Structures are given as structure tokens and as C-alpha cells.
Amino acid sequence: MSELALSDEILMGIEKPARYIGNEVNMVRKNPNDVDIRFCMCFPDVYEIGMSHLGIQILYDTFNRRDDVYCERVYSPWPDLDRVMRDKNIPLFSLETQSPVKDFDFLGITLQYEMCYTNILQVLDLSGIPIYAKDRTLDDPIVVGGGPCSYNPEPIADFFDVFYIGEGETRYDDVFECYKAMKDDGSSRVDILHAISKIPGMYVPSMYEVSYNEDGTLASFEPIHEDVPRTVTKEVVMDFNDVHYPEKPLVPFIQVTQDRVTLEIMRGCIRGCRFCQAGMIYRPTRQKDVNLIKDYAVKMIRSTGHEEISLSSLSSSDYECLKEFTYFLIEEMGNQHVNISLPSLRIDAFSLDVMKKVQDIKKSSLTFAPEAGTQRLRDVINKGLTEEVILNGAMQAFHGGWNKVKFYFMLGLPTETMEDAEGIPALCERVAEAYYDIPKDQRNGKISITASSSFFVPKPFTPFQWAAMLDPDTYIERAHHVKDTFRQQLNAKSLKYTYHESYVSVLEGVFARGDRKLSKVIYDAYKSGCIFDAWTDFFDNDKWMAAFEKNGIDKEFYTTRERNEDELFPWDFIDIGVTKRFLLSEWKQAKKGVVTPNCREKCSGCGAAKFGGGVCFERGK
Amino acid sequence: MSEETYKIRIKYAKMGVLKYIGHLDLMRFFQKAVKRADFDIAYSQGYSPHQLMSFAAPLALGVTSEGEYFDAQFNSLIPSDEFVRKFNEQMVDGVYVKDVILLPEKAKKAMSIVAASDYVITFKSEDDLDFTDDNKTEKRKVSDIADKKKKILEVVPYLLEKETIEVFRKTKKNEKVEDIKKGIYKLEVRKDNIYMFLATGSEYNLKPESVLEALCNEAGVEYNKFDYHIHRIETYYKNEDNNLVSLLETGERII
Ligand code: SF4
Numbered sequence: 001m002s003e004l005a006l007s008d009e010i011l012m013g014i015e016k017p018a019r020y021i022g023n024e025v026n027m028v029r030k031n032p033n034d035v036d037i038r039f040c041m042c043f044p045d046v047y048e049i050g051m052s053h054l055g056i057q058i059l060y061d062t063f064n065r066r067d068d069v070y071c072e073r074v075y076s077p078w079p080d081l082d083r084v085m086r087d088k089n090i091p092l093f094s095l096e097t098q099s100p101v102k103d104f105d106f107l108g109i110t111l112q113y114e115m116c117y118t119n120i121l122q123v124l125d126l127s128g129i130p131i132y133a134k135d136r137t138l139d140d141p142i143v144v145g146g147g148p149c150s151y152n153p154e155p156i157a158d159f160f161d162v163f164y165i166g167e168g169e170t171r172y173d174d175v176f177e178c179y180k181a182m183k184d185d186g187s188s189r190v191d192i193l194h195a196i197s198k199i200p201g202m203y204v205p206s207m208y209e210v211s212y213n214e215d216g217t218l219a220s221f222e223p224i225h226e227d228v229p230r231t232v233t234k235e236v237v238m239d240f241n242d243v244h245y246p247e248k249p250l251v252p253f254i255q256v257t258q259d260r261v262t263l264e265i266m267r268g269c270i271r272g273c274r275f276c277q278a279g280m281i282y283r284p285t286r287q288k289d290v291n292l293i294k295d296y297a298v299k300m301i302r303s304t305g306h307e308e309i310s311l312s313s314l315s316s317s318d319y320e321c322l323k324e325f326t327y328f329l330i331e332e333m334g335n336q337h338v339n340i341s342l343p344s345l346r347i348d349a350f351s352l353d354v355m356k357k358v359q360d361i362k363k364s365s366l367t368f369a370p371e372a373g374t375q376r377l378r379d380v381i382n383k384g385l386t387e388e389v390i391l392n393g394a395m396q397a398f399h400g401g402w403n404k405v406k407f408y409f410m411l412g413l414p415t416e417t418m419e420d421a422e423g424i425p426a427l428c429e430r431v432a433e434a435y436y437d438i439p440k441d442q443r444n445g446k447i448s449i450t451a452s453s454s455f456f457v458p459k460p461f462t463p464f465q466w467a468a469m470l471d472p473d474t475y476i477e478r479a480h481h482v483k484d485t486f487r488q489q490l491n492a493k494s495l496k497y498t499y500h501e502s503y504v505s506v507l508e509g510v511f512a513r514g515d516r517k518l519s520k521v522i523y524d525a526y527k528s529g530c531i532f533d534a535w536t537d538f539f540d541n542d543k544w545m546a547a548f549e550k551n552g553i554d555k556e557f558y559t560t561r562e563r564n565e566d567e568l569f570p571w572d573f574i575d576i577g578v579t580k581r582f583l584l585s586e587w588k589q590a591k592k593g594v595v596t597p598n599c600r601e602k603c604s605g606c607g608a609a610k611f612g613g614g615v616c617f618e619r620g621k
Numbered sequence: 622m623s624e625e626t627y628k629i630r631i632k633y634a635k636m637g638v639l640k641y642i643g644h645l646d647l648m649r650f651f652q653k654a655v656k657r658a659d660f661d662i663a664y665s666q667g668y669s670p671h672q673l674m675s676f677a678a679p680l681a682l683g684v685t686s687e688g689e690y691f692d693a694q695f696n697s698l699i700p701s702d703e704f705v706r707k708f709n710e711q712m713v714d715g716v717y718v719k720d721v722i723l724l725p726e727k728a729k730k731a732m733s734i735v736a737a738s739d740y741v742i743t744f745k746s747e748d749d750l751d752f753t754d755d756n757k758t759e760k761r762k763v764s765d766i767a768d769k770k771k772k773i774l775e776v777v778p779y780l781l782e783k784e785t786i787e788v789f790r791k792t793k794k795n796e797k798v799e800d801i802k803k804g805i806y807k808l809e810v811r812k813d814n815i816y817m818f819l820a821t822g823s824e825y826n827l828k829p830e831s832v833l834e835a836l837c838n839e840a841g842v843e844y845n846k847f848d849y850h851i852h853r854i855e856t857y858y859k860n861e862d863n864n865l866v867s868l869l870e871t872g873e874r875i876i
Pocket residue numbers: 283284285598599600602603604605606607608609615616
């Protein structure tokens with residue numbers, strides 16, 4: 001057994017010591033001395049969140065298939081251990097071999113949400129790795145970022161050596177070969193990074209220079225060497241049926257957020273909602289072969305012993321073999337006493353039948369995400385869900401015994417008016433009324449409708465990347481108004497409304513479309529004690545505001561400013577396939593309230609067809 | 622699900638880093654292991670059926686043991702050796718199944734019959750102790766531990782000679798002084814370690830920590846739970862003849 005990095009006394013004095021001991025089922029064991037490359041994979045949040053993430057499981061498995069690489073894991077130490085490690089100068093360690101992160105060749109950090117940025121600094125700092133990339137030497141690991149937030153990596157560019165833009169399965173082999181060839185040949189760190197910057201999909205921030213206009217907008221973004229590519233094209237898996245998938249995922253001891261087998265059935269989404277970044281950056285939509293995922297489902301349940309399996313995709317209803325696959329799962333998993341959870345299903349006869357079979361109607365609720373309260377605004381955001389569809393689906397479900405409904409909305413969408421906001425309670429009320437129109441003996445007691453609004457944050461690589469984010473005061477006012485309007489409804493007693501606070505969304509808004517000027521703010525916020533910002537208990541808005549103030553950075557420049565059509569964006573050097581031209585035309589269509597058909601109805605020529613596969617070429621299109 | 626099920630009892634060890642895994646998490650670990658092994662375990666009815674499994678006396682976090690038990694109901698049986706082998710294919714470092722027995726039909730749950738456990742208490746060596754000088758916690762020295770150990774070992778043989786052995790015990794509501802003597806069946810020095818045989822279970826439950834505290838009081842040294850490592854050796858029940866015997870003797874091995 002390997003020695004633990006923390007003493008018994010420390011482990012017994014902190015919450016959930018199991019977060020730090022590794023040793024889970026399916027953990028990979030290798031001798032670090034037998035490999036050429038040691039890679040430490042980090043999810044910069046607490047263990048229970050990080051262990052629930054599919055992407056890390058995929059890369060952990062893919063990397064460890066190589067004999068010359070040993071991939072280990074690290075997560076953010078919870079504040080209780082953070083304190084102890086600082087007090088006692090204990091360096092951050094990997095779970096597998098319990099050895100210092102600083103000794104690794106690579107530290108890979110997945111960037112899933114903006115509010116983990118200070119946790120990245122925590123991980124670097126506790127590891128004893130210089131926080132700013134420019135201060136690192138050959139003794140430090142190469143720090144690589146990847147995941148959704150790397151589609152605008154600029155606010156954290158100063159902290160990373162490399163960003164991997166796109167899907168992780170494709171290019172790491174090239175990076176490893178490049179590194180292996182150079183690590184002992186006397187090359188400097190800069191030489192190695194320079195070489196990596198020429199590998200497709202790799203963005204090495206130090207190889208680019210930025211300048212700004214007087215108004216703060218980006219003036220230029222140029223490589224400093226001629227052989228460094230001007231644009232970085234995202235990596236994308238085009239042979240989606242022939243890519244590694246973890247058949248033996250790690251099984252944690254402690255209960256984690258997603259304590260189940262997660263099976264990816266499809267990547268990308270055909271819908272093209274205009275607020276959704278995932279819907280654009282993962283284009284084109286690709287599906288897994290149904291026989292392949294059947295096989296995975298069986299193997300993964302056997303290798304983990306999990307009692308639940310869930311499907312992962314942005315919109316499962318659009319998976320073409322969903323029926324076949326779902327009924328297979330019900331049959332096969334039912335025999336094995338495995339529960340099935342099916343997120344993001346459109347409510348229709350099929351999904352209701354499935355839900356009836358896999359969950360207890362009394363406990364389950366129907367979920368709709370119309371996102372906006374009126375048809376006008378739903379057309380603006382290109383959300384195809386109509387009131388008619390919602391009412392039809394709901395009525396079918398009510399007749400089947402359901403009586404709980406959840407609605408998800410956003411507030412602060414472009415062009416939104418008070419009328420749109422009032423549309424939220426109005427829609428909920430109509431659903432409640434439809435329920436009570438059903439004769440008493442045919443319905444199941446009282447209805448309960450829960451609606452919630454989040455504060456819309458415009459994201460890069462969406463048609464709304466030009467849009468102004470609503471200012472927080474107006475947002476809160478609008479949310480109050482919606483709440484009041486809810487109280488005035490006939491069926492107010494059956495309706496419940498909640499809305500998200502504004503502070504965190506404002507910060508997300510800043511970083512989502514931020515630039516390199518923001519790294520100082522993140523650094524100062526971290527130095528003043530901000531970590532775990534995604535956790536309400538730890539989030540400290542005052543410290544953040546002080547950090548903005550100190551650096552003379554105006555948040556509104558990033559949030560409430562509508563961008564000119566010809567503005568150069570900090571993320572424009574990335575090519576996601578979908579063109580800026582297409583996004584701009586979508587922005588204009590949005591403002592006119594004109595909808596765009598989905599990829600299967602009619603191709604809109606977004607640009608993603610250049611990758612040569614997926615939905616763009618279904619049925620010989 | 623067939624009506625008839627077989628009750629089996631599994632004896633396992635929880636060692637090494639597994640001592641940082643809590644009781645509930647260990648139960649979940651075994652549930653998953655049973656699934657991976659593809660055992661013919663019986664399930665409850667309903668929307669989310671669960672395996673029919675129940676654990677005996679829970680072990681505190683930080684304690685190791687080679688005498689832990691749980692019961693399970695199976696639809697069909699395989700020989701004990703098979704069970705042990707198949708279980709152990711699914712274990713991780715630190716946890717392993719030692720034996721499996723078949724219980725008589727009317728057997729009571731392990732949880733309800735546990736009456737005693739024995740422990741060996743070792744003093745931690747230098748490596749296990751956190752001596753980092755950080756100005757926040759009190760400095761501790763190796764010599765302090767050695768000195769404590771000597772003083773404690775000296776009083777072990779005499780503690781049970783006292784009329785009453787009083788310690789503070791925390792209950793849900795308050796702290797009170799309690800005489801724990803009736804819960805100590807045996808207390809002796811074995812190879813420089815302390816061996817204790819104590820009451821466990823619903824009738825009277827005495828934790829080894831309380832006995833250590835009493836020893837420290839007697840020896841006039843300060844009690845620090847981090848000085849010791851507690852290891853459970855076996856769990857016992859009272860048989861028809863009123864003797865305390867291992868839970869493994871509640872049934873027969875399956876041949
Ligand atoms: S090119 Fe057409 S089919 Fe392909 S992703 Fe874009 S819009 Fe959809």
C-alpha cells in the first residue's frame with residue numbers, strides 16, 4: 001500500500017478524509033518510474049463534484065491506455081484541509097501515488113465553469129507551482145487547460161502554459177510525443193511550448209501578443225513567431241464510434257454528485273438555441289451507434305456495480321435510436337435492479353411511457369425549459385418549444401397521474417420586455433388551469449408548479465455574444481415583479497417561483513466575455529481569500545468588488561455593453577467551425593424574432609460541415 | 622424473486638487506508654461489490670429495490686478491524702470458498718472477505734446479537750504522528766509518547782482491581798460520570814500493546830477510547846486520541862451456554 005501524503009492526525013481532523021486517499025475501485029496503478037510522462041488531471045472543485053465529471057473519466061482512461069503515460073488525479077482541497085496545508089506547508093499531492101503535483105510533467109485542469117477560476121490558483125499555489133505561467137521553469141509541470149471555458153481562455157491566459165481547444169480525445173498523443181522527444185534534449189521550456197503551439201488545437205498564450213484600443217476593446221491579437229498559427233481550430237472527434245470510452249470508470253467510496261454510470265449517447269445538439277454555447281461549440285452533432293452503447297451499458301454496470309445508469313447528451317430526445325435503446329435498458333437493467341435516469345427528454349407519449357416504467361409518478365415531476373415566457377421571446381432565442389406543445393405534453397402527463405411540474409426560465413434575455421417577464425407567471429397559470437379543467441376523479445389531487453429564473457449571461461460563440469447583459473438592479477427588479485405577478489394569479493397557491501441571485505451571474509458575465517486584463521483581478525481576489533466561489537457559503541462578493549476596484553477594471557465594459565458588429569473579440573482567434581458570419585446573421589434574425597430551423601429540418605450552413613461528418617452528412621445531405 | 626432465500630453471514634477485514642471510509646460508505650462499497658461479482662443476492666420489492674443486506678456493529682472512523690460482519694439474503698448458494706474468492710476479486714487494498722457461513726433459518730440479525738468485541742491498542746510510532754511545528758497546535762515530542770506509553774502500560778494490570786472505573790461519558794444530552802467497569806471483560810498488556818475485551822452492542826456498549834481515557838486518568842497522563850491506533854480483532858455473541866463466542870460460530874460453512 002502506498003503511503004498517504006497526510007498524517008493520520010490530519011486525516012482524522014478534517015471532513016471526509018476519503019476525498020484524499022484514492023484507492024477507489026478501478027483506480028489505475030502504475031509505477032511512476034516506469035513511465036515517460038506523468039500527467040496529473042485536475043478538476044478544480046471538491047472531490048464529489050470532480051469525480052462526477054465524465055470528461056475526466058474519459059481522458060483518465062485514454063491516457064492510461066498508453067504504457068508510457070501515468071495519469072493521476074487531484075481535486076481542490078476543501079477549505080478545512082486548505083488551511084492545514086498552508087499552515088504546515090504540505091504540498092498538494094495526487095490521489096494515486098500521493099506524490100507532489102509539482103513533480104509531474106503535466107498538470108491538466110478542466111475548466112467547466114467560470115466560478116472555479118480562483119480554485120485553479122489555489123491548486124497551483126498549494127502545489128508550489130508559480131501562479132503566473134511566465135514565472136515557471138523546467139522544474140514545473142506544463143499547465144494545460146481544457147473544457148468549455150477554454151473557448152474563451154483569455155481571462156485566465158496568464159496562468160496557463162497551454163490550452164487544449166476542443167475535444168480531448170484527439171490530440172494528446174501528439175502533445176505527448178512532442179514532449180517526450182524534447183524533455184531531455186536540452187530544450188528550454190519556451191522551446192517546448194513553442195513546439196506545442198504548432199500542434200493543431202493547441203493555444204499557447206505566451207506565443208501571442210495583444211493590444212487594445214483606447215476604448216478598451218481588442219485592437220490586435222497576433223502570434224509572436226511566424227510559425228505559430230494565427231487561428232486555432234477546435235479539435236473534434238469525427239469517428240465517434242471508434243473513440244475510447246471508459247468501460248471501467250472509477251467508483252468512489254463516498255457519495256458523489258453523480259453516483260452512477262454515465263453513458264454518452266450523442267455529442268452536440270441540432271437545435272441551435274441562440275443563448276446556448278454548448279449547442280454551438282459541439283457542432284456538428286454526432287451520435288453513437290446504438291449497439292455500441294448497449295454494449296457499454298452492460299459492461300459498465302458490470303465493472304462498477306453502480307445501481308443507476310444515466311444518459312448524457314444535450315438533448316436526448318434527438319438521439320435517433322432513443323426508443324430502441326431505452327426499451328433495451330428497461331429490459332436489461334430492470335433484470336439487474338439498476339435504475340435508469342433519463343434527463344432532458346421532451347415530454348410526449350414515449351417519454352411518459354418510459355417515465356412511468358422507470359420512476360415513481362408520485363415522486364417524479366415533469367420538467368419543461370421554455371426559457372422565456374412569451375412566444376415572441378422564445379422566437380428570439382430560437383427555442384422551439386411552443387405553449388401548445390407544453391400544454392399538450394402536460395395534459396397527457398396529468399391524465400397519466402402526474403401532478404408536479406417544473407419550469408426553467410431565464411430573465412434578462414435580449415429584447416426582453418415587462419410583458420415577456422409577465423409571460424412567465426401567465427404560462428404557469430394556464431398550465432394550472434388546464435389541470436383543474438380535468439374532472440376531479442380523473443386527476444391526482446392538487447397540482448404543484450415550481451418555476452425558477454436564472455440571470456441570463458451572454459456567452460462567446462453564440463449569436464448573443466454581441467448582446468448586452470442586463471444590469472443586475474434591473475434584473476432584480478424584474479424578478480421581483482415576476483414574483484408579485486405570480487402572487488396575483490388565480491391559482492397562486494399552486495405556483496411557486498424562485499430566482500437566482502445576481503452577484504455570481506455578473507461575475508460569470510465578466511469572465512465569459514473577458515480578456516487578458518482580468519487576470520490581475522482573479523489573482524487579487526484569490527490573494528484576498530476567495531476560493532470555492534461556486535459555493536454560496538464561500539462566495540464573497542465584497543472581496544471581488546475590491547479586486548475590480550484595485551485594478552481599475554469596469555465590470556460593465558464586459559457585461560452591459562452591447563458590442564459593435566465589427567468588434568474583434570478576444571476569442572476570435574479560435575475557429576469552432578461555426579463561422580462568425582453565421583453567428584452574426586443569427587443575432588440579426590434574433591432581433592427580428594425570426595426562427596432558424598434545426599439541423600435535421602434544414603441545414604443553415606453554419607460552417608461546422610467542414611469537419612466532414614455528423615448531422616451535416618446524415619442521409620446523404 | 623423466489624420466496625425462499627438463504628441467510629448468509631460474511632466476515633471481513635477493514636484495514637489500512639480503508640479506516641478513513643465511514644460505515645455507510647463501506648456498506649455502499651459492498652453493495653457495489655456484490656453487483657460486480659454478479660452474486661445471486663435477493664432484492665426488496667418496489668421502485669428502487671435494494672439488496673437485502675444488514676451490517677453488524679458499525680466501526681468508528683479511524684479504527685481498523687479484522688472481525689467485521691454483515692448478513693445478506695441470497696436466492697441460491699455457492700460453496701464458502703467460492704464466495705470468498707469471488708468477493709475478494711472485487712475488493713480494493715485494505716478490505717477483504719475472510720469467510721462466509723450459512724445461517725440457520727431462524728437466525729437473528731448480526732446487528733441484534735453482538736455482545737462483545739476485543740481490541741488491540743498500539744501506540745503510534747513516530748511516522749504516524751504529526752510533529753510538524755506550525756505554532757498552531759501544541760508541539761509534541763517523540764519522548765513524550767514513549768514516556769506516556771511506559772506510564773500507561775504500568776497501570777494496565779491494576780485497573781480492573783479498582784472498585785469502580787469512572788470516566789466522563791458524553792450522552793446525547795449531557796456529560797456524566799459513569800462506572801465502566803462492568804463493560805470490561807479483560808484488560809492486559811500483550812507484547813507492549815494493550816489488549817481489551819469489551820461489551821459491545823445494544824445491551825451495553827463500551828468504546829475502547831473510554832477505557833484508554835480511564836487508563837490515562839489512572840496513569841496521570843493526558844489523553845490524546847491521536848496517540849493510539851485501535852484495531853478490532855473479533856466480534857462476539859453470547860451462545861446458549863452463555864459463553865462469548867465469535868459471530869462466525871452462528872452458522873456452518875457451505876461445502
Ligand atoms: S452545417 Fe448545417 S447541419 Fe451542419 S451543424 Fe451547421 S447548420 Fe447543422
